[in-house]
Amino acid sequence: MPIRIASLTRRIAKNGAMLHKATMDRVHSLGADHEPSEVEQVLAEERRLLKEERAKRQTQAQQPRAKAVDKLVRTHHPQAKEKPWGNKEPKEAKKATAGKAHRPSRAEKHAAQAAALQAASRAPKKSAKT
Secondary structure, eight states, X not given: OOOOOSOSHHHHHHHHXXXXXXXXHHHHHTOTTSOOOHHXXXXXXXXXXXXXXXXXXXXXXXSOOOOHHHHOOOOOOOOOOOOTTOOOOOOOOOOOOOSSOOOOOHHHHHHHHHHHXXXXXXXXXXXXXO
């Protein structure tokens, strides 16, 4: 049965501290050459299971994740439907109406102004006396 906790690191650390304490109690009271007590054996087994679970989670995390594109399965590719009216002939282009006269553009206005200035500078100058 999987262990239902988010992080196993703290759980392993707490278990290791309890196991160390149980081992030291046994060593101080009975000596190092005696067999581990039931409490030690249970803690050691729990620690082994926690480490296995951590290793299993780490290997699972290294596996490639499923992408949304991989999950998308298309079984039907829609085909273009036939139009009931078929292909229409293109309409004739409308003729330009002469409603408004052609207005000069900004560039044309500036060109005309520059030409007028150039013509004025080339023109013979009138004397002030006449």
